Amino acid sequence: MDFQLTADQRALRDGTRELLAGRFDRDRLRAAVDAPALDRGLWRELADAGFFALRLPEEDGGVGLGLPEAVLVFEEAGRALLPGPLVAGQLLAGAMDGVATGERIVALCDGAADPVLWEHPADCDALIFLDGDAPAHAARAHRSAPADVARAPFASVDPLTPLARVTGPACTVPQPGLDVPRLRREAALLTAAQQLGSAARTVETAVAHARQRTQFGAPIGSFQAVKHLCAGMLVRAELARAAVYAAAVTEDALDVVGAKLLADEAAVRNARDCLQVHGGMGFTWEADVHLHLKRAWLRAERWGGAREAEERLADALVR
Amino acid sequence: MDLACTEEEEAFRARLRSWLAEVLPELPPPPAATDWPGRRARDAAWQRMLHDAGYAGLHWPADAGGQGATPTQHLIFLEETERAGAPYVGANFVGLLHAGPTIAAEGTAAQRARWLPPILRGEEIWCQGFSEPDAGSDLAALRTRAVRDGDDYVVTGSKIWTSHAEVADWCELLVRTDPEAPRHRGISWLAMPMDAPGVTVRPLRTLAGSAEFAELFLDEVRIPVGNRVGAEDDGWRVTMVTLSFERGTAFVGEVVACRRLLAELARTARADGRWDDPVLRRRLGRLNAEFAALWRLTQWNVSEAQGSGGVPGAGGSVFKLRYSHARQELYDAAAEVLGGRALDADHPWVADRLSALAYTIAAGTSQIQRNIVAERILGLPKGR
Numbered sequence: 001m002d003f004q005l006t007a008d009q010r011a012l013r014d015g016t017r018e019l020l021a022g023r024f025d026r027d028r029l030r031a032a033v034d035a036p037a038l039d040r041g042l043w044r045e046l047a048d049a050g051f052f053a054l055r056l057p058e059e060d061g062g063v064g065l066g067l068p069e070a071v072l073v074f075e076e077a078g079r080a081l082l083p084g085p086l087v088a089g090q091l092l093a094g095a096m097d098g099v100a101t102g103e104r105i106v107a108l109c110d111g112a113a114d115p116v117l118w119e120h121p122a123d124c125d126a127l128i129f130l131d132g133d134a135p136a137h138a139a140r141a142h143r144s145a146p147a148d149v150a151r152a153p154f155a156s157v158d159p160l161t162p163l164a165r166v167t168g169p170a171c172t173v174p175q176p177g178l179d180v181p182r183l184r185r186e187a188a189l190l191t192a193a194q195q196l197g198s199a200a201r202t203v204e205t206a207v208a209h210a211r212q213r214t215q216f217g218a219p220i221g222s223f224q225a226v227k228h229l230c231a232g233m234l235v236r237a238e239l240a241r242a243a244v245y246a247a248a249v250t251e252d253a254l255d256v257v258g259a260k261l262l263a264d265e266a267a268v269r270n271a272r273d274c275l276q277v278h279g280g281m282g283f284t285w286e287a288d289v290h291l292h293l294k295r296a297w298l299r300a301e302r303w304g305g306a307r308e309a310e311e312r313l314a315d316a317l318v319r
Numbered sequence: 320m321d322l323a324c325t326e327e328e329e330a331f332r333a334r335l336r337s338w339l340a341e342v343l344p345e346l347p348p349p350p351a352a353t354d355w356p357g358r359r360a361r362d363a364a365w366q367r368m369l370h371d372a373g374y375a376g377l378h379w380p381a382d383a384g385g386q387g388a389t390p391t392q393h394l395i396f397l398e399e400t401e402r403a404g405a406p407y408v409g410a411n412f413v414g415l416l417h418a419g420p421t422i423a424a425e426g427t428a429a430q431r432a433r434w435l436p437p438i439l440r441g442e443e444i445w446c447q448g449f450s451e452p453d454a455g456s457d458l459a460a461l462r463t464r465a466v467r468d469g470d471d472y473v474v475t476g477s478k479i480w481t482s483h484a485e486v487a488d489w490c491e492l493l494v495r496t497d498p499e500a501p502r503h504r505g506i507s508w509l510a511m512p513m514d515a516p517g518v519t520v521r522p523l524r525t526l527a528g529s530a531e532f533a534e535l536f537l538d539e540v541r542i543p544v545g546n547r548v549g550a551e552d553d554g555w556r557v558t559m560v561t562l563s564f565e566r567g568t569a570f571v572g573e574v575v576a577c578r579r580l581l582a583e584l585a586r587t588a589r590a591d592g593r594w595d596d597p598v599l600r601r602r603l604g605r606l607n608a609e610f611a612a613l614w615r616l617t618q619w620n621v622s623e624a625q626g627s628g629g630v631p632g633a634g635g636s637v638f639k640l641r642y643s644h645a646r647q648e649l650y651d652a653a654a655e656v657l658g659g660r661a662l663d664a665d666h667p668w669v670a671d672r673l674s675a676l677a678y679t680i681a682a683g684t685s686q687i688q689r690n691i692v693a694e695r696i697l698g699l700p701k702g703r
Binding site: 241248 | 320321322325328584585597603604605609613619621622623625686689690692693701
């Protein structure tokens with residue numbers, strides 16, 4: 001057993017972090033907050049770097065890597081607060097033309113959610129809708145052209161993720177060949193990976209602030225009250241990391257559910273504690289921490305929330 | 320990232336599993352919690368069985384009489400012994416996890432030859448004389464004095480929270496050999512025979528009702544200078560070499576036991592008709608995620624230790640923090656499942672619920688662990 005990153009995996013993680021720092025720095029992030037339309041140039045650049053084709057076989061123009069590698073890449077996307085229907089791009093890259101290369105942007109919609117939400121409705125070239133009411137094994141996927149989807153406006157709490165509410169089945173075309181339970185499972189895991197990245201980033205942000213901000217003649221990070229907040233944040237992130245990485249290796253449905261639950265908690269609570277460490281500055285629009293918190297709230301509701309996760313995990317105890 | 324065990328590791332697991340199935344039925348049932356000689360005898364018998372089968376000191380280096388097993392093999396050992404219902408390390412805890420590794424790492428050849436084999440054979444029990452009434456979390460504030468007199472140290476002072484003191488043969492004792500030196504220097508590590516004149520043991524009754532540990536009073540106890548492990552005044556460093564082991568792997572078997580209890584709670588709740596309560600169900604569901612993740616974190620820490628030559632890092636503090644609180648939440652959930660029966664002090668879950676209160680205090684309080692995480696991992700400045 002060697003449950004550590006391999007040298008290649010570390011290189012992939014570091015390379016992704018470097019790539020995102022270069023293409024999506026803080027100025028780009030802030031520009032996206034002001035104008036959340038997706039940057040198609042950036043989308044193509046991500047595709048060129050193999051972001052979406054990561055798991056496609058090399059003979060199909062992919063990189064030929066596995067789910068653990070996708071998790072590491074999505075953790076970095078979460079750290080950087082990279083916006084867009086990233087999960088859909090990764091999961092549908094092999095199933096629809098133009099997705100792997102970044103030419104087409106697709107959204108993935110969970111029909112089991114309430115309300116049924118659609119990310120970046122103005123930027124998508126197609127929408128894949130997963131059945132909500134069918135039993136898991138019988139669930140099917142449908143494809144729609146965006147213009148055909150009945151929707152209502154929805155004021156998104158996350159300024160980086162515009163949302164619409166899907167109000168009807170619209171004119172859908174069956175999209176065969178998609179393994180729907182697997183799509184749901186992997187969507188949950190990749191979402192959890194982004195939560196993990198966000199949780200780790202807010203620990204670093206809080207620690208950096210606590211080292212530099214002085215009050216009463218000392219860095220606030222030397223006060224136990226602040227120190228213990230930061231330690232609690234790290235513990236949450238590290239427990240979530242162990243769960244998310246293990247779920248990526250086992251691909252077990254229940255492992256994914258547990259990992260999502262802990263990663264959601266880590267992202268949401270770490271963002272709140274990070275805000276607390278920043279004091280009044282943390283409550284301003286200028287600090288990035290509210291962007292982490294709002295995205296964490298959004299992701300926590302996607303692909304299985306806490307109630308559903310806890311019920312499934314309880315059910316597993318008596319089966 | 321690979322969670323699969325190698326062929327060699329699986330072979331080790333299979334051998335261990337069939338040995339456990341064969342020998343465990345021979346072991347006498349556990350004595351009453353208050354029967355210290357009985358508990359010692361059973362723990363010693365179990366250690367002897369491990370020794371004779373070649374499992375004693377599994378993770379100790381071979382040149383110290385151990386098996387030189389990898390951290391993964393040690394993890395498998397702890398997992399399988401717990402799963403099979405084998406006894407905990409019990410009275411051998413300090414010897415196997417603390418004093419033994421310290422002597423193995425820092426002792427002379429003669430000291431290793433004298434003390435290590437009886438620990439491995441279960442013949443000598445050790446206890447830990449670190450904490451004092453005014454030096455618990457602030458361990459370096461210890462005041463027990465050792466004054467050199469010829470070939471002896473003459474030791475006077477007192478120790479507290481000393482588990483197994485009533486049945487121990489030896490005590491790993493931290494004493495102040497230079498009162499003028501800065502706090503962390505001037506401390507030495509001594510092996511004290513518990514039957515030396517001047518040693519008084521007074522059991523301490525805990526909130527759980529039992530005497531789990533004791534106070535030690537030391538009145539001009541003479542300890543040969545040759546019993547000092549490491550250099551004089553260098554005891555703090557000697558101690559820190561092994562302290563991280565206490566937080567690294569000491570709780571591994573317990574995570575397995577907690578997961579088993581959790582499943583039992585759920586089955587009990589369902590049999591009792593309480594499973595319709597969504598609040599209880601969700602609570603147990605969350606604990607399921609929590610303990611599954613703690614097991615993964617253990618595997619992560621063990622893999623990391625394997626990569627760094629077997630020394631657990633500050634990651635042990637991350638684990639201990641979360642685990643000790645999760646364990647308390649688990650027993651609070653058990654009380655909810657029990658309802659009014661949670662007031663029955665004889666119920667094993669209730670006794671364990673009381674014992675769990677110690678977990679956020681023993682082996683470094685949660686507050687101390689948070690300081691360790693904040694300062695050593697996150698690099699926050701030392702301070703108030």
